[in-house]
């Protein structure tokens with residue numbers, strides 16, 4: 525396996541580092557082949573968003589933190605890409621929100637489940653649900669292996685955080701009456717459209733912000749309820765799409781790449 529040395533001054537150094545991390549974890553058996561393709565799809569949208577956490581993303585992060593903190597049985601669903609990119613932040617979020625962590629893969633294999641569990645435990649997780657025989661319950665309507673969930677976790681959860689989830693499963697979880705919080709760079713994906721709260725941001729930026737926000741809000745449940753009363757996911761998601769549209773229009777008009785300095789005024 526060759527790991528490319530990324531010069532720190534490279535204009536796309538951060539994006540290249542994320543890619544390398546995924547390739548490394550692909551070779552370790554944590555990330556699935558399709559996970560690499562999914563990342564490329566996400567990157568394309570991140571480019572259009574300007575590779576930063578936007579205002580609608582911040583609003584959704586606040587609503588997500590408030591939902592997790594006021595939940596009875598919150599669960600964080602983790603796949604290969606999420607484990608490779610933000611294992612430590614997931615553990616911190618689980619601690620602050622008193623949430624369970626469950627491995628939930630589109631392409632299940634015991635080997636990969638165990639590798640993800642190990643990675644999460646190394647990052648400090650005490651308990652990781654959904655591995656092997658533990659995923660003995662089924663989500664109705666879904667086909668075969670994609671249906672399997674842990675009866676102590678996602679099956680009985682009232683709130684499920686699904687970074688980088690598939691549309692079918694998001695829809696099925698919502699139909700089961702769960703509140704689904706999605707982190708997805710593509711505001712047009714079925715996941716983004718069907719989730720209860722949609723954070724249109726890179727999981728690498730959104731997860732640490734979610735931890736920070738939850739830590740700030742955890743003593744103030746009144747504020748959590750206030751945030752949720754004022755949050756409208758459809759409207760917020762529409763703002764993300766408008767933001768892309770307006771940014772692309774400005775880029776086309778200027779005929780040059782906007783610098784971050786130019787864009788400060790946008791937020």
Ligand code: ATP
Nearest residue numbers: 562563566688690691708709710713714715726727
């Ligand atoms: P859907 O099934 O929701 O219609 P899809 O089939 O295009 O979408 P999936 O492979 O099922 O996509 O889910 C992966 C999603 O994760 C994609 O929408 C992609 O944009 C998003 N994604 C990939 N990498 C990241 C990342 N680092 N941060 C946030 N989102 C990401």
Ligand code: MG
Nearest residue numbers: 689690691692
């Ligand atoms: Mg899909």
